Amino acid sequence: MSTRAIAILVAVAGVSLLAAWAIPTRRESPRLARTVDGTSLRREPGQHVVKKSPCAGYVGLTFDDSPTGNTQDLIDALRSAGLRATMFNIGQRAQNNQALVRAQLDAGLWIGNHSFTHPHLPTLPEAQVRSQLQQTQDVLQQATGAAPRLFRPPYGETNETVRYVAQQLGLTEVLWDIDSEDWAGATSAKIIEAAGYLGPGLIILMHDLPATVAAIPQIAADLAARGLCAGMISPATGRPVAPA
Ligand code: ZN
Numbered sequence: 001m002s003t004r005a006i007a008i009l010v011a012v013a014g015v016s017l018l019a020a021w022a023i024p025t026r027r028e029s030p031r032l033a034r035t036v037d038g039t040s041l042r043r044e045p046g047q048h049v050v051k052k053s054p055c056a057g058y059v060g061l062t063f064d065d066s067p068t069g070n071t072q073d074l075i076d077a078l079r080s081a082g083l084r085a086t087m088f089n090i091g092q093r094a095q096n097n098q099a100l101v102r103a104q105l106d107a108g109l110w111i112g113n114h115s116f117t118h119p120h121l122p123t124l125p126e127a128q129v130r131s132q133l134q135q136t137q138d139v140l141q142q143a144t145g146a147a148p149r150l151f152r153p154p155y156g157e158t159n160e161t162v163r164y165v166a167q168q169l170g171l172t173e174v175l176w177d178i179d180s181e182d183w184a185g186a187t188s189a190k191i192i193e194a195a196g197y198l199g200p201g202l203i204i205l206m207h208d209l210p211a212t213v214a215a216i217p218q219i220a221a222d223l224a225a226r227g228l229c230a231g232m233i234s235p236a237t238g239r240p241v242a243p244a
Contacts, residue, residue: 057200058231059223060240061085062176064114064152066208067093067100074208074216075107081220083230084108084243086174088152091116091136094143101143110232111140112150113171122159129165137169149235150174156205172235176205183207188215195219198228201239 063074066087078085087104089111094101104111115121116135124132133151141147151171153162158173166173180186180194188211195215198204206212223230231240 055229056227060203077216088112088114098143178204
């Protein structure tokens with residue numbers, strides 16, 4: 001064998017060794033670097049960090065009626081599952097437990113307005129509707145440093161007056177496409193089944209109830225298996241989009 005042939009063999013062996021070393025590294029890094037909104041930070045040799053999204057679509061996970069005694073458990077479950085969600089807080093409850101509103105913010109959750117005392121808003125005169133929404137804006141701004149841009153009317157009950165007042169306060173009304181029926185006593189299995197109907201651009205209604213908290217890990221796994229990521233609800237459109 002000539003010196004030249006040996007040199008080529010050594011070179012080929014060297015490249016193979018390098019390739020064997022490099023390929024698993026490249027396969028591992030995106031998973032390790034996955035961020036909470038499902039995007040990945042992927043580093044290729046000689047390149048800057050490239051943000052790569054594996055999301056086939058974004059869904060809106062929404063939770064109403066917080067803060068309650070279950071809110072911290074929900075926050076912990078969402079954080080463990082790497083999910084973000086929109087929390088529609090009741091103003092009066094938030095006033096009595098501002099720390100639990102700040103904890104939502106600290107966990108990367110989005111804060112929305114769900115009225116001050118959870119009344120049937122369409123039955124109220126305009127001045128009372130305004131008071132319900134404005135008081136809640138004030139409390140949530142005090143707790144988080146920013147006034148919410150999203151509003152969900154209690155029971156999903158709305159009318160022209162409610163929408164008009166919300167708009168005046170810079171709030172976008174957000175309803176839902178899928179009702180988990182956790183408020184009606186649905187089991188964790190039923191809540192997981194309901195979340196299975198989520199698709200790109202769809203919003204699900206949930207609450208921070210124990211059965212719902214228990215369902216979070218499986219909901220997260222099912223969404224990931226379908227390439228769906230938890231999105232933020234855009235104040236411009238009221239629909240879930242990639243987190244800003
Ligand atoms: Zn509610």
